[in-house]
Amino acid sequence: MSNLRDAAMNSKAWPFVEARALLKRYGGKAPEKGYVLFETGYGPSGLPHIGTFGEVLRTTMIRRAFEVISDIPTKLICFSDDLDGMRKVPGNVPQQEMLAAHIQKPLTSVPDPFGTHESFGDHNNAMLRRFLDTFGFEYEFYSAREFYRSGQFDEVLLRAAARYDDVMAVMLKSLREERQGTYAIFLPIHPETGRVLYVPMKHVDGEKGEITFDDEDGREWTLPVTGGNVKLQWKPDFGARWAALDVDFEMYGKEHATNTAIYDRICEILGGKKPNHFSYELFLDEKGQKISKSSGNGISIDEWLSYAATESLSYFMYQKPKTAKRMHFDVIPKAVDEYHQQLRAYADQDDTARLNNPVFHIHGHNVPASDMVVPFAMLLNLASVSGAEDKETLWGFIQRYAPEASAEKNPQMDQAAGFAVRYYNDFVKPTKVYRAPTDQERAALQDMLDRLKVWDTGLDAEELQTMVFAVGKEHGFDPLRSWFTALYEILLGASQGPRFGGFIALYGIDETMKLITEKLAE
Numbered sequence: 227m228s229n230l231r232d233a234a235m236n237s238k239a240w241p242f243v244e245a246r247a248l249l250k251r252y253g254g255k256a257p258e259k260g261y262v263l264f265e266t267g268y269g270p271s272g273l274p275h276i277g278t279f280g281e282v283l284r285t286t287m288i289r290r291a292f293e294v295i296s297d298i299p300t301k302l303i304c305f306s307d308d309l310d311g312m313r314k315v316p317g318n319v320p321q322q323e324m325l326a327a328h329i330q331k332p333l334t335s336v337p338d339p340f341g342t343h344e345s346f347g348d349h350n351n352a353m354l355r356r357f358l359d360t361f362g363f364e365y366e367f368y369s370a371r372e373f374y375r376s377g378q379f380d381e382v383l384l385r386a387a388a389r390y391d392d393v394m395a396v397m398l399k400s401l402r403e404e405r406q407g408t409y410a411i412f413l414p415i416h417p418e419t420g421r422v423l424y425v426p427m428k429h430v431d432g433e434k435g436e437i438t439f440d441d442e443d444g445r446e447w448t449l450p451v452t453g454g455n456v457k458l459q460w461k462p463d464f465g466a467r468w469a470a471l472d473v474d475f476e477m478y479g480k481e482h483a484t485n486t487a488i489y490d491r492i493c494e495i496l497g498g499k500k501p502n503h504f505s506y507e508l509f510l511d512e513k514g515q516k517i518s519k520s521s522g523n524g525i526s527i528d529e530w531l532s533y534a535a536t537e538s539l540s541y542f543m544y545q546k547p548k549t550a551k552r553m554h555f556d557v558i559p560k561a562v563d564e565y566h567q568q569l570r571a572y573a574d575q576d577d578t579a580r581l582n583n584p585v586f587h588i589h590g591h592n593v594p595a596s597d598m599v600v601p602f603a604m605l606l607n608l609a610s611v612s613g614a615e616d617k618e619t620l621w622g623f624i625q626r627y628a629p630e631a632s633a634e635k636n637p638q639m640d641q642a643a644g645f646a647v648r649y650y651n652d653f654v655k656p657t658k659v660y661r662a663p664t665d666q667e668r669a670a671l672q673d674m675l676d677r678l679k680v681w682d683t684g685l686d687a688e689e690l691q692t693m694v695f696a697v698g699k700e701h702g703f704d705p706l707r708s709w710f711t712a713l714y715e716i717l718l719g720a721s722q723g724p725r726f727g728g729f730i731a732l733y734g735i736d737e738t739m740k741l742i743t744e745k746l747a748e
Contacts, residue, residue: 469498691727
């Protein structure tokens, strides 16, 4: 373990870089509360999307890295801002008209349009927790509704009333002049309508911990800041929550990065120590637009898991968190295959290399072995040319290529075969376009067919790849990549594909000859 810790203290993997900075926060000693607290926030205004999961996963990766370099206990809180007012009706949920009648009410006071939970906020919280639980995350779930109502937030809320002018001074600097006159850090929850009110304060009594304001009809009210009668505006809420919980680390998207100084200063005014932060780049959809909970663009959590195992999603999340990434269905096969490449590499790596391997940050000390005898991309091509409607069809080819493999011995392979058939039918098949060969390509394909007719070296993928390579070279393809692109476009109806020698070995000599013959005859 000491060797592993030594390697971790020098690892360049980003979770260890962040973990070492966090260890320095207390000079390598445990904080007074006895543990280091990680927090991740969630705004349940729409159905949970894949970026939300990524935030919890990446925070967990840093937490895991911290536990390698330190014996200080850790905790992770997943905090849901479910007291936030529903500003608009999400476009991807049922009962739009019903929801429209509850605009500006806290999400936990809005009826559940799906009819399965007490409120819309409870429904979305349950969806988040269900998914996090399937991954085995260790976390404590915090609801803003309970946090405000239970008294856990009272001390900091009373301090916010007592230091109201100081907190307001921080906020007013960041606001446009026209907003400054109506802004207040406290948002009252109307005692009669239940709506979250965005109204100016007439008076804040710091000694009593009370606010006085006029509602939208001009009636004056005085409410205590405790007991769930108010909530804080979202920027002050960030800093106040850090102070109340004594948060040590929080990660958030780059849209929050410009507010970091505001969050930090408010935390300090309210008696807290600002946490360490990590700002990550956003996920984009296929068109380069930011993935949004309310619009439902990009890939949902459940959609990814319809086409690939959970670990492939974790692998995608690990990669370059400070680089914006397009996240659409086409990235799934690449993520699957790269994940398994890293699993195979891990087995023979030393401690230093292992700590830099993404699979360590996905699995910790329990990294499994890969049983994928055929890459996922190859399975997609196999599904394409064989017209596979079920994974048993693919297994017929797989077992000829790797006789020792079976669904029982290779559960990852078996799962991937099922995913490949589904992915092929949903995404590849509807858009598959073949093209006719040029004269140069036709001659090369005929040459390859002739060589396969007399092939007697067996199903050795490397030897077959050498043969395909030689054909392309002999027929003057420059760059040689254009020859392989031609094979994909003419034979597979795809713009890219696997190592073609490996494909022949998997699909079979006779089957490949038949495929070439059919394309030459068209």
